[in-house]
Amino acid sequence: MQVFSVAGLPDFQPGMDLSQAIIEALAAQNTELMAGDILVIAHKVVSKTEGAVIDIEQVTPSDEAIQLAAEVNKDPRKVEVILRQSSRIIRSMKRPEQEEGTIIAEHKLGFICANAAVDESNADHVGQLITLPDDPDASAMNVCNALEKHFGCQLGVVVSDTFGRPWRLGQTNVAVGLARVPAITKLDGSDAWGRELKVTAPAFADELAAASGLLMSKDGKCPVIIFRGLAWQASESKAQDILRSKREDLFR
Structure with missing residues (x-):
């Protein structure tokens, strides 16, 4: 497997063509996308x-x-945007040692995360808030279709965001939008010792997103990472397929 970033991408603004920018940056690197990327x-x-x-x-x-x-x-203006992006507020609190407290919300797309994914990092100017795309799966598919048309091969796209994890410190990238990439891969059969696999289902899309974080630094302007050489089958998965159903939520 190879993993590499797309260098030379511009500072993106509303209305810019993301797919075309990727195509032009790859051309400048003398790189073309290949089937299965x-x-x-x-x-x-x-x-x-x-x-x-x-x-x-x-x-x-x-x-x-x-x-x-x-x-x-x-x-309060940022909190208002958080509320508009949320279907419900799950928990909010502020410890005495904190300058700002924490709001854990269920985003209207179903993701549970801090501040309903409303963020100020990598905004173009102070006072600008960035929210998730209205339909990250559609966004991923639009990019995927444009790149497939240009390069003439089947590709996959994952749109990622950075989330914290319950019971673990730090953040990692997770998948919030998918095009052709399977959300979950189910492992049937047995393990290396011959034991039956009953509930093993790697979160393939999240694994890709997490691994991309090794090259996708906050200050590195490397927002597009390419994985090459993986064995995978195209699917019609949606990012919501990764979410645990409410009936399986033991902590509601």
Whole structure:
């Protein structure tokens, strides 16, 4: 397997053609995509090109946002955007030693994460908030289709974001949008010692997203990572296929 970044990508703005920018950057590297390549793309560049950015100065906080903001010491305008992106707030708290508290929310797409994935990092200017794309799976498929048409081969695309993990410190990239890439791969049969495999189902898309983080640094401007040489079968998976159903949630 080879893993490499696409160098020389521009600073993306609303309305820019992400697929064309990838094609031009690869050409500058004298590189072409090959059948079976999978691209992991940071959602920030997808969100920016699609205009999923909000100027905090244009936001008027609701009474709910003002109250929650006071509890966690956040800008009520940012909290208002978090609420708009959420289907529910799961937990919020602020410890005495924290400057800002934590809001854990269920995003309206079903992902459970801090601040409903509303983020200020890699924004173009202070006061700009970046949200998830409205439909990350559709975004991934649009890029995938454009690249497949140009390079004449089957590809896969994962749109990633950075989430924390329950019961573990630190963050890792996870899949929030998929095109052709299987969300889960189920391992049937037996392990290397002949034991029957009953519940082994690697989260293939999340594994790709996590691995991309090794090259996708916050300050490196490397939002597109290519995986080459993996064995995988194209699927119609959606990112929501990774989410555990509510009836299986032991902590609700």
